[in-house]
Amino acid sequence: MGRLLKFELRKLFTQKSTYILFGIMVGLSVLSVVVSNFSIIAVAMAEISGNKDASFAALNTLGSANFEIIVGIFVAMFVCADYDLMTNKNVLSRGFTKSEIYFAKLIVVYAVVIVELIALFAINFFVGWLTMGLKTNQDFGAFAAKISVLFIIALAETAMFFAISILLRKTGGSIALNIVTPIAVLLVFMLFDSLAKFEDFALAEYSFSMMQTNILMSPDFTKLPVYAVVCAGYAAFFLVASYFATVKRD
């Protein structure tokens, strides 16, 4: 397993796409912080959230569609490359198991996403501080809770991207599905709500994008633990299902 992890890390650090995607992610993210100082919509969102400062900029990073799309592309490219190039045969035929391959890829993907999340958070906090300043009278406990749950949502989404990619095994198709699936899931949940007509429950609220928006915009913290549990459930479902499908697949 150690050799497999080193092998995956070597691939990660020597492929240009790793750096290009991270560069794009940082660029878009910084741009969105800068723009949020001028864009009417972004300024309005910041005002609603109650904090138009560095903390808002940093939180926005974790809940942004830019991050979601780039992570979806990265996971698809990294996970599917060995299947597309048929290099996975070189790994399997050397006695490594499908489980080891699955977990080596999963560990590297999560390591990258966590490092990128932290890096982006730090960069955006810094840029936000430079452009908007930092309000010192805010509730830092609430801020930390929001960050934590947004972090969990990002990790659950990563699990979904990973599951799609490792099951599909095609780079192009996985990129397309990873971009489309979060939107498609939201639409399907909304359709379900419009058909079910529950009075005090909306499934769409538990789609990734709605949870992120609610956390960024709503001052209500009571939903945070629910979102955390729901996302942990999503992640467990995607990872367990994709693991067994991968291992049993011939």
Place this chain on the structure above:
Amino acid sequence: MNEPTQNNQDNVYVIETDSLTKVYGNKKAVNNVSVHIRRGDIYGLIGKNGAGKTTLMRLILGLTSPTSGKIYINSSTALYAEREKIGSIIEAPGLYKSCSAYENLLRFSILYGADKDEIPSILSLVGLENVGKKKAGVFSQGMRQRLGIAIALLAHPDILILDEPINGLDPAGIKEIRDLLLKLNEEKKVTIMISSHLLDELAKIVTVYGIIRKGELVEEISAEELEARCGFYAKFVTSDDDKAASIIGSAYPDASVEKRADGLYMFNDLEMTAAINALLVKSGLDVSEIAKISYGLEDFFIERLGD
């Protein structure tokens, strides 16, 4: 299940399968196959498209699981460990096309636990020492195959399993691969299992043939045996072929005689044909046909592979 067949140390089967079967849906891709590959063999697996050659190789390499049957590598069923001694190319070499030959080897050296200092000598062995930073994606097919073999050689394998490594290569590319395989077999003592449709090319290197048809192993035959059977043979059609075979066997113990549906075939001692005819007639048998027939490698395989 039988235990692996063992001979003395010089004659050990490095790969042996026992009644190996792989079923996909309703189709038996590999059906009850028992192959025997000795140390130092160049084992040529011959069969038509879809005959089960690739599936058999994938089974041995653990790329797919058998439905039933056993695989022994170096007489062991601890296959995960034993497979570390096998290098392989199945269908096409798995390469990182955006990387140089050196980077490809460097990545796999990490995976295989190989010494990266050996990479230049392996590149030299396969004739890729001068490709520099040229990316594998722009290599010719022959160069890609050689790079695939170089990757397989990284961990000093005892066994190489190569699926159609010369298909699609030009004559120069075929010669390069052929020379490389012979060099590995002779100098590094690597046992090789190779599949191909190109009979004439296989005949230049193979020491044992495995003929596979519709998932079943029709025959295993050594190159010497095959050579003995090719050339010319005599065909006798008699009133009682069983009795004729027995008479010939008694009178000429060295004669290689095989009874088939359409007559009795004799593969050696052809100069004795007239004497055998006289003997059979004297023994009271009617001999309705004697023919001396030319029989080549292609005839041998076509007969066994079907139309």
